[in-house]
Amino acid sequence: MTGTSRTLPVTDLSLVVLVGASGSGKSTFARKNFKPTEIISSDFCRGLVADDENDQSASRDAFDVLHYIAGKRLAAGRLTVVDATNVQPESRKQLVRLAREHDVLPIAVVLDLPEEVCQARNATRPDRSAMPRHVVQRHRRELRRSLRGLEREGFRKVHILRTEEEADTAEIVIERRYNDLRHLTGPFDIIGDIHGCSSELETLLGRLGYEDGAHPEGRTAVFVGDLVDRGPDSPGVLRRVMSMVASGNALCVPGNHENKLGRYLKGRKVQHSHGLAETVEQLEREDIEHPEFREQVAEFIDGLVSHYVLDEGKLVVCHAGLPEKYHGRTSGRVRSHALYGETTGETDEFGLPVRHPWAEDYRGSAAVVYGHTPVPVASWVNNTLCLDTGAVFGGKMTALRWPEREIVDVPAERVWYEPVKPLTSEAPGGREGRPLDLADVQGRRIVETRHMGRVAVREENAAAALEVMSRFAVDPRLLAYLPPTMAPTATSHEEGFLEHPAEAFAQYRVDGVDKVVCEEKHMGSRAVALVCRDAGTARERFGVGGASHAPGGEGGPTGALYTRTGRPFLDDTALTEVVLGRLRTAVTAAGLWDEWDTDWVLLDAELMPWSLKAAGLLRSQYAAVGAAAGAVLPVAEGALASALARGVDVGDLAGRQRERATDAAAFTEAYRRYCWSTEGLDGVRLAPFQILAVQGRSLASVAHDEQLAWLDRLVEHDPTGLLQVTRRLVVDTGDEASVRSGIDWWLEMTGRGGEGMVVKPLGALVRDAKGRLVQPGIKVRGREYLRIIYGPEYTRPENLERLRSRFLGHKRSLALREYALGLEALDRLAGGEPLWRIHEAVFAVLALESEPVDPRL
Template sequence: MMNIDLPELSLVALVGISGSGKSTFARAHFKPTEVLSSDFFRGLVADDENDQTATKDAFDALGHVAGIRLRAGRRVVVDATNVQKHARAELVALARSFDVLPVAIVLDTPEAVAWERTRTRTDRTFERHVLRRQSQELRRSLRQLGREGFRKVYVVSDPADVTISYERAWNDRRELTGPFDIIGDVHGCHAELESLLTELGWVLVRDEAGRPVDATHPDGRQAVFVGDLVDRGPDSPGVLRLVMGMTDSGHALCVPGNHEQKLLRKLRGRQVTVSHGLAETLEQLESETPEFVDEAARWIDKLVSHLRLDGGRLVVAHAGLKEEYHGRASGRVRDFCLYGESTGETDEYGLPVRYPWARDYRGSAMVVYGHVPTPKVEWVNNTVCLDTGAVFGGELTALRYPEKTFVAVPAERTYYEPVKPLVAEPVRDNETLNLADVTGRRHVRTDDGTVIVDAESSAAALEVMSRFAIDPRLLLWLPPTMSPPSTSSVEGYLEYPTEAFADYRAAGVDTVVCEEKHMGSRAVVLVCRDQAAATTRFGVSDGSSGAVYTRTGRSFFSDAALTETLLARVRAAAGTLFDELDTDWLLLDCELLPWSAKAGGLIRTQYAAAGAAARSALPVALAALAAGVDRGLDLTALRARTAARAANADDFTTAYRRYCWPTNDLDGVSLAPFALLAAEGTTFADRDHGWHLDICDRLVTADPTTFRSTDRRVVDLSDPSAEAEATTWWLDLTGAGGEGMVIKPYAGLSTRTKGKLVQPGIKCRGREYLRIIYGPDYTAPEHLTRLRDRNLNRKRGLALREHSLGLTALNALAAGEPLWRIHELVFAVLAMESTPTDPRL
């Protein structure tokens, strides 16, 4: 039995004369979608698989499709004769252009056998001399395939005696999930490495001479070194001995730096320039045994250019790595990992000018690297540079992952004077915002992938944000939109709980909470312990102690004094929460009542005006119709319809008036909180809604005048009686004039099923509230029939994207990421609201 071991990501060229069985072999061992056949593409471009004049166009099309698959990280198997060197050269070049490995599988079928197969096929018309020529070309090629660039070559004599297995790329360690301590460039600073490991909680293991040869962590953490262990510092052999021992024991991983590669070339007898600290390392190695030096060379030689960890969410490479290179294998990828990308220029110090690839990075994987020293950690987009110049008198720094916190120890002294002064690149501080972060077409990274914000939406959001929004330092989160349930089939209803429960059940959610939907406006409340806390934590100096803002980031009250009065009431009710949660601020998701407190102008100009016009016009029309009927005109049906419209207009007025009542400053205003979103250093997105509502009930108990409770029902979706009880509650609630309910996954804000976010909430609104939304006459059968044909996919997609942006903003806030990063996410939520959708949904 012959086993063919293929790289998981590869371009496989099947090589063999016509009739050798390549297509049969491909069908037996590969997915149909992986196989690209030259015959198929000839037929595609010329309607005839045997039309040799179409060969060039066919291979152009085949190459284009192959490129699309390779770019996406999918295997390609090319089913063609491939007996000519130029044809194979094109495939090798294609593989290299996408940094994947080319493999050749040769089907060495005797010419006579191939000819007998060909004679029996009605779709083949060529003579035997064609096979003879192909066979001769194949024979001349067999010994050349490896030199042509194929990483592996397999010659198959008996296709029935073949199995295929797949080997993972050496850089693919996605099964390792950490937690990790990722350590920046050490450069021979052995004492600092010991201090940093100790600071991180590692326990050093020493040999009989007292030298550290391994380290263990009581919490099972794993160290990851970003390379450049050697050169310039006082004890490169000591660093190598420790890191080699940690990797051999499985306690650490390491990628090579350019200094290790230069040392390896020197130890292997290559001609290298002894500079940039290599002389010091070579001198130190003279005190070591030849066995240690040989083992160090073998160890360096085995290091892999970069590592993909934690399911692909983390990439470690010495000089960083662009997204399209993640998981790829080629000389080009290795060079980027070792040296980064140069502009081809040199600076005034004679050093290469590095292309700032991190500024353009938009990948979902965090890339951690070193190579270019800076005084402090540089966090750009989703990349982190950990080289803080320990050997130059700076610090040796580690990133704790997934915590995303940094630990550093200072250098004991300056061991090596840098050629170029150790000056940080201009990096925005925590308070600096940049217009480029929010304009144009944006690819915004979230914890669940990338959200695309188009230029038009960005422009619309910028108009709102720049003119009306509160101080961006206080604008920490915006709530996502909510989708209604699938359209109800219940007569007379557009929305009904049955469909909402079914929607969540189909999404894999087993328990939901049904929360009363209050008759107000969404409000986010940021309350600090006092004004000093607001200044210290958020940098505001206008005397405010927080903010109360709308879904579009505007302050609820134009009078700052009113905002502060409401915040004082919230602060008093929160009481011991600040101490319990060890925080100086709280972020609450609420509803502010009444609706007229924010939407008074809208109600007067849109709803009240429509209601007043209907109540004025329809009675007059009814009187005229009645007079016509009295005169014997056939107006009975029209009068009945008009009477129904008049009744609907009255119901419409009654409906919106339920959401309006007079207020005087804060008299008549109340808050209905339903979630505690975040506090210092943490979010509560993973807490279940029972926990959130219990916290909110404490606020209501403390101040029942300012706060309103949220009635709710918890529903097990496998229990029909629980669904029925919640439905009855909803009917009673809406029948008494209530707006309806919001149904949420009970497990919490960040609920995921099968690794994907589910809808944060489904709003199920009552008939009379929908009369406000869809107009007085929406309940007429002809209108309901039309409205049932509403497409919810766009709304649901929008809700998920906004929810992902919001959760990521909360996580960034908890992790202490810069203000511009949080603002980028919050701004994107507002921009998403400009996406064209039916506003009534």
């Protein structure tokens, strides 16, 4: 080996165990070949627990710490290197067990250096110079006894270095796991169980666009296994799939039927049941003209990998389904689950094993596509999809186009094999699976968002949100979005004003936003409307509906109308259906169902009057203040007038009382503008201001001028007068005249008693020069409206000066975090993700509402 270096392949997720006598150079080898964070040294752990790396009495505790740290790293998917002597079989046994617990490969790197080298090295180290010679001799004896049996102990790879030169020149080469194909991004066509139905396979490949096993657009087929058995032409299926895999046009994972066939071809004793007899007979006929085919099949099956992780980790393909903890892992347990799934230990009335409903509890971000258990229709359950639709039993052969998530199927030509059990869906919870589980929301939460990264939710806030959602919210299946809080404009120093549009325009100019749209702020309450085309859509897409017949519902609800905290807006469900019916009529008349290519739409809106939802608040807070002022102030003014008539010098006090009375009257007038009588829907108005999402698309990033054009059409085609236009004005933030026109528009509107306006980037979803999200909207409330919020006398100079020190940072941060979560919920909804994934973001918005912030902002 002189002058030649060795390469030692190490799997990227594995437990590397260094084995060697004291002084053999394990630590030096580890430092040279691995990252410092990847190495866990027994000496270091000894120092952690005893403050002395050579204190052998602390070894038991030190190894407890070592195993704990190694376990945490392996659980997190990190390559881990154990630097200890590991010459005793029992110490290695614990490490092999640890690797198996985490479904990673144990790899041994043995430094079998001569005794004199180890003794000499120890003599040069101050901490080892007093080590008795017999210690190294014992290590060497134990090591020599172990060398031949390391693979039998469970090590998948064993690298032995016998000289100083070998150890110095050896190079670790990190290899991908066989199942790690994250670098392959597709597009893919994933094909379900075939079971020898070669004719149906060719038809399906044709439907998918393949020509003689290749796709002209470079798509890759992925087969989920069970190619063989039961059907009429297993050799034909194998020949097609094997050629596609060999040419790079396909990937394939093994099914349990390939596994059994592979054992048969190796001469193992297996029962010729469940269709194997038919495959054996067909292969025997092949032997006559193609005797080499049998050996090719055996080699192909032997090379199949249990599962693949594809498309940057977004997609996992296996035969029988795979929980998230096994994705990308390598062990016999993982392979067994990928091939056979997990059973409960029971059998059904047909004598078949009852399978554990792993998909019901699946919460992974990667989509898992599999087969194995026949179902009549392929449908998503918690981001998992079973593609075995029983082609061999007379059902269909099904494929999934990825990333399009489009399902393509062809019918079976006939029943090729009578099923023991009729085709019935085992998918739990219908199309979307179980919605929200306590484990999905309890405790401190971290939600990954596309637009803002990680958003944290405190444990105490999560508990408060859980109570609201469980006790007061609408049917959770209809709760796909909650709107964010709105950021207030910066405090104004304009005389007499706490808020003014100039600051909002200036902020967006700093953020690099050239064009903004000013939208009238309506005198009502925030409302979200989910409108389905009919009750059937509500049942099919959202899983709601039953025997009840609400007006217009024809068998169930046709959507939902709820507040910004998820509560039903109207207590009367029949009245809610009338509102949804009027919205549906307008969408239909405007031709938007076809334009959006959807059967449902989610809208953000304002429902008026404010008193419709805030009657209790009006009675207990605002009306009470006005009534008290109306009762007390006139009496006080009268008493002061009498005093003045008697010559008492109370002029200043009387003047202040008159000012208070004027302020109180202005306060009463301000809140009364938001109240008017309604009967049923008479007097009720709904002002939609944004289309949030439709089937397959989030529209939250569509520019506001396009959004408002859609909404104008809705209002125009509403024959009932329920819908109200949102007035708007576009302002150029860099043009003084344009900014002045925006300010004048706001002054005119608020001067007539209007609430104010919301200033938004015209382009909707916008980032600043540093790539940070820009506020989606800044509210600028009118001078008189703020009197309701801050009290009758807030406009007095001394009060305004005090209020100008208000802290806005937390509110603005909250608005951006809730905005990012809302966008995430809409993206997940549009992407057809399971309901628990959508609720994760929705729930987080509700939880953030519990953060302490000045409610007046």
